[in-house]
Amino acid sequence: MFLEVEHLSIRYPRTPSAAVDDVSLRLQPGELGALIGPSGSGKTSLLRAVAGLEPAQAGRIRLAGALLEGDGIRVAAEGRRIGMVFQDFALFPHLDVAANIGFGLRGMARSQREQVVTAMLELVGLSGSGGKFPHQLSGGQQQRIALARALAPQPRLLLLDEPFSSLDVELRERLAHDVRDILKRTGTTALMVTHDQMEAFAVADVVGVMRQGRLEQWDSPYALYHRPATRFAADFIGHGVLLQGTLMQTSAPASGRDGSEGEIEVQTAAGLLRGMPLHDQPLPANAQVDVLLRADDVMHDDASPFKARVVRKSFRGAEFLYTLALENGQQLLSLVPSHHDHAVGEWIGIRLDVTHLVTFPSMESSLAAALEAGTASAGVLTR
Ligand SMILES: Nc1ncnc2c1ncn2[C@@H]1O[C@H](COP(=O)(O)OP(=O)(O)OP(=O)(O)O)[C@@H](O)[C@H]1O
Numbered sequence: 001m002f003l004e005v006e007h008l009s010i011r012y013p014r015t016p017s018a019a020v021d022d023v024s025l026r027l028q029p030g031e032l033g034a035l036i037g038p039s040g041s042g043k044t045s046l047l048r049a050v051a052g053l054e055p056a057q058a059g060r061i062r063l064a065g066a067l068l069e070g071d072g073i074r075v076a077a078e079g080r081r082i083g084m085v086f087q088d089f090a091l092f093p094h095l096d097v098a099a100n101i102g103f104g105l106r107g108m109a110r111s112q113r114e115q116v117v118t119a120m121l122e123l124v125g126l127s128g129s130g131g132k133f134p135h136q137l138s139g140g141q142q143q144r145i146a147l148a149r150a151l152a153p154q155p156r157l158l159l160l161d162e163p164f165s166s167l168d169v170e171l172r173e174r175l176a177h178d179v180r181d182i183l184k185r186t187g188t189t190a191l192m193v194t195h196d197q198m199e200a201f202a203v204a205d206v207v208g209v210m211r212q213g214r215l216e217q218w219d220s221p222y223a224l225y226h227r228p229a230t231r232f233a234a235d236f237i238g239h240g241v242l243l244q245g246t247l248m249q250t251s252a253p254a255s256g257r258d259g260s261e262g263e264i265e266v267q268t269a270a271g272l273l274r275g276m277p278l279h280d281q282p283l284p285a286n287a288q289v290d291v292l293l294r295a296d297d298v299m300h301d302d303a304s305p306f307k308a309r310v311v312r313k314s315f316r317g318a319e320f321l322y323t324l325a326l327e328n329g330q331q332l333l334s335l336v337p338s339h340h341d342h343a344v345g346e347w348i349g350i351r352l353d354v355t356h357l358v359t360f361p362s363m364e365s366s367l368a369a370a371l372e373a374g375t376a377s378a379g380v381l382t383r
Pocket residue numbers: 012013015019037038039040041042043044045046195
């Protein structure tokens with residue numbers, strides 16, 4: 001393991017609660033991690049602690065096996081060999097691009113430094129720009145230079161704090177992919193903070209969802225999207241809703257289907273769902289549950305007996321994102337190819353086509369209260 005954060009807590013003076021509360025996470029060498037979460041959830045504080053800019057009240061931080069923080073040890077930020085890229089580029093305006101990139105290489109012989117600067121410019125796709133000044137570059141180019149400057153001294157770990165947030169949406173997406181490519185080519189291990197889950201998914205191998213100082217889940221983007229461990233993670237990631245349902249069956253084999261033993265069924269107002277529980281604490285039959293339905297689980301199908309009314313629609317080029325209301329008022333989201341252009345107020349047929357079925361004990365049932373207070377927080381079902 002390359003970066004190991006264990007039970008890290010950070011508390012600012014005169015604040016009632018910890019900004020980072022008992023967080024543990026790990027990155028393998030060359031792995032890219034991202035932290036997402038609402039404003040104030042502790043992402044930047046965690047990053048700053050790893051950089052050595054914020055003291056930890058409890059826990060440990062190890063890099064390549066060496067203790068940086070914890071057990072009475074505190075390696076100063078300068079001694080950690082950790083690079084940082086911030087959202088505001090922070091290039092020196094009075095230095096040209098080559099001098100900006102070479103800034104952290106002042107101990108190096110001049111010819112060697114020039115070689116590194118040239119290699120870094122090439123790496124970020126800006127060869128020949130060494131003589132320009134930051135104000136002569138676009139925002140995206142400036143951020144590439146900031147990345148080149150951070151990578152030039154060959155840091156052991158790179159930290160990126162909202163690196164794309166001051167760029168426009170299209171550029172962000174392109175740069176996010178380019179940055180992933182550059183970091184993978186250089187074998188850099190990196191941890192990024194972002195508000196934007198699409199950015200996290202585009203860049204990272206492993207993504208953490210933070211909430212009120214706690215890390216709710218640290219997992220692959222795929223697992224976070226399809227198997228969110230908590231109600232909050234389910235809600236925070238992706239376009240989805242939690243639809244109320246009733247658990248029809250918990251352990252008896254469903255009849256007539258191969259390999260269906262142990263499947264459960266959930267009756268919802270939009271149809272019956274069947275899936276395999278991964279959860280080791282199955283709920284009793286007739287328990288009220290909330291089922292996670294992503295926009296891509298809800299198909300438009302005129303032949304379906306289940307109808308929903310278009311409440312809102314948002315054009316996304318290839319698709320419409322429809323907000324739909326069932327007869328009982330519960331809402332769903334649906335991504336529909338944009339040649340199916342339905343008016344607000346129109347009733348359309350829908351069919352649930354779930355490959356993964358994620359349930360949580362219903363917030364409204366007393367059972368949920370008992371479970372929330374106890375050990376179980378999520379019932380993750382799949383098929
Ligand atoms: N220097 C500080 N002094 C006191 N409290 C602070 C300080 N820095 C951050 N906090 C508090 O710590 C908590 C976590 O803040 P932090 O900036 O780490 O969150 P964040 O998830 O990075 O938020 P954002 O996405 O808005 O940058 C917040 O409640 C914040 O108000």
